[in-house]
Amino acid sequence: MIAGLTGGIATGKSTVSNMFRQLGAAIVDADRIARLVVEPDRPAWRDLVAHFGEGILLADRTIDRVRLGQIVFSDASQREVLNRIVHPRVREEADRQTADFLRENPRRPVIHDVPLLIETGLYRRMDKVIVVYVDEPTQMRRLMQRNCLSEEEAIRRIRAQMPIEQKKAYADYLIDNRGTLEETRSQVERVWEELKAAT
Known part of the structure; x- marks a missing residue:
């Protein structure tokens, strides 16, 4: 099972990727x-x-x-x-x-953590697509705080990517990251169990 993990800038994709890693996923980190x-x-x-x-x-x-x-x-x-x-x-x-990962353990799901998974067409090579989602105002607020950007700079970076609302349409699994870490983790655990069952 090879799944693609994506989101938009400041949606929390890295946090979700780390959660999958802690659960035992083999992570291929494009960044x-x-x-x-x-x-x-x-x-x-x-x-x-x-x-x-x-x-x-x-x-x-x-x-x-x-x-x-x-x-x-x-x-x-x-x-x-x-x-x-x-x-x-x-x-x-x-x-x-x-x-290398599949040679080591063919039964272990591999997750490709790729910011531009949809834009580059790489999603077509994946068995499943996981999209980490927050709405654009949340995305903007988090990006400005995290990178110390002005609103104008944050808008430019967000607009440089496919809108997160469009990415949702490609998702086999949508992880809503607007809530608490615990809420996100429980979604990740559910997806992980399904990926393992399908491997």
Whole structure:
């Protein structure tokens, strides 16, 4: 069983992913892999520097994620370039990790934690899709608090993604994360039991 886990920015997807991990899921974390594939001198890093210039680098030659974020969140064409460079490398590493997990234990559900699961079409490769949901006002409030953003910056980041209301339509399982942690955990536990039963 391979399930895809997604949500929108500041919906609590990482919290839900950690809950699944604690229950025993094998997690393939696209964000973690994305950081790995852009480490200095790796092919994706070289392509990013060639396109965006050395202004996106910190003193230690790692990518300045804040600077790169400012560029791509204000220009859709630049965001497309970033995605074209990074996504194929992320997918390759995710496939390798999935194969390793399934070799280790074919009866253990594997969950792909992918922010852009729907947008990239990766959801089609999943047996089930889990969407972590909060309404947009909650999303906005959490994002402004978490990242110390102005309302305008928060809106721009939220608008750069598919609206969370649209993502709901793709969900086999919807986890409503507007309540308490305990309420979210009980939903995660229920989904986990169903995934295990279907594996």
